[in-house]
Amino acid sequence: MKMQVTVIIMVCCVAISCARDITKVTIAKKPLPDNFTVAQPEKIAVTNDAVTCTIYAKRFAQGNVAYCEIIPARDVKSLSVKFIDTEIVLSKKKWGYRGFFAIDPDLKPGVYHCAIHGDTFHIEIPVTIKRSFFPVSVIPMEFDKFSQKDYIETPEVKQFIAECTKKKQKAFATRFDDCIQSPPYYPLNTHAINSAFWAKRRYLLYDSSTKKRQTVTRIHRGIDLNGNSGEPVYAVLDGIVVLADKLFYEGNMVIINHGNGIFSYYMHMEKLMVSSGDRVVAGQLIGAVGSTGMSTGPHLHVSLMVHGVQANPLSLLVLPIKK
Ligand SMILES: [Zn+2]
Structure with a gap:
């Protein structure tokens, strides 16, 4: 029997703008579990007559999210920041500008540049990207309903998978301004990793x-x-829920748009405690851990995407995000 590999393609298209206000919410007691410690992030700072730029990351390494602050010495008419070829969306704050970018987990380690361009200045900051360790795990698995072509290819299941794909595309196509007002929260009360970010999983399938x-x-x-x-399960950052629904592979899933092209999403939950359109704050209760969809036991799958690049969600927690 041939294994069916499903690739989820995310296509960006239209924007939605509805957002309900917070009514009654439950917030996590603490931003981080007791057994999760955050080290000081790595920092690259450059100052000259025209501008001060500081970039932070847990490590400047594959798969981590980076955060930058730019403070021009004088008012600027235009300002743009690029990491390699990606334009970083900036938010104007009272103290200057801030933006986020993700270091692609597949980016070859080496020296790259962050280019800051204002009307009267242009600087290029070298950023050395280090290698991250992404484990390879071998998972013996019996053919189950998710890997059986006969099951997946029934008209009802095929139609449901297509509907789920459309719902995700619509959610990831939403566009909002920066919603982030408060520091990030860990999504659970305790910290234990079941399966690492960007792990290469070799499924040994046996029929x-x-x-x-x-x-x-x-x-x-x-x-x-x-x-x-x-x-x-708590929201990791402030944002707007753009999907809260039961999907085929992901089970009960929540997607939160944090603005500026930043999304976090949560899968396999037993229950959903938010609805699409809800505005949520970091640490807000959004659901309960479960094992719905393609899951072999109760756990929480969390993903983070910044400008279409996947990043390790835990790398977010060390960033000194300034209001
Ligand atoms: Zn997972």
């Missing part, structure tokens, strides 16, 4: 009916955190 074996490799585009069914 007991045909006695055939097959290996399929997939990249884990988020992080799996250990949790028991029913445990609270």
Whole structure:
């Protein structure tokens, strides 16, 4: 039997603008679990007569999110920042400008440049990107309903998968201004990693009916955190819920748009406690840990995407985001 590999393609198109106000919300007691410690982030700072620029990352390494602050010495008519070829969306604050970018997990380690261009200045800041360790795990798995072509290709299931894909595309196509007002929160009350970010997973598939074996490799585009069914799941940053629904592979899923092209999403939940359109704050209860969709046991899958690039969501927690 042939293994069906489903690739989810995210296409950006239209924008939505509805957002309900917060009515009654539950917020996590603490931003971080007791057993999760944050080290000082790495920092690159450049100052000259025209501008001060500071970039932070947990490590300037593959798969981490970076945060930059730009303070021009005088008012500027135009300001743009690029990391390699990606334009970083900036938000104007009272003290200057800020923006986020993700270091692509597949970017080759080496020296790259962050270019800051204002009407009267242009600076190029070298950023050395280091290698991250992404583990390879081998997972023996019996053919189950998710990998059976006969099951996936029934008209009802095919139609449902297509509807789920459309819902995700619509959610990821939404565009908002920067919603981030408060520091990031850890999404659970306890910290234990089940499966690492960007792990290469080799599924050894075995079909007991045909006695055939097959290996399929997939990249884990988020992080799996250990949790028991029913445990609270919190939003990692302020934002607007753009999807809260039960999907085929992801189970009960929430996608939050934090503005400026930053999305976090949460999968396999037992319950959803928010609806599409809700405005949420960092640390707000959004659901409960579960094992819905393509999941082998209760856990929380969390992903972070910045300008279309996947980043390790835990790398966000060390960033000194300034209001
Ligand atoms: Zn996962």
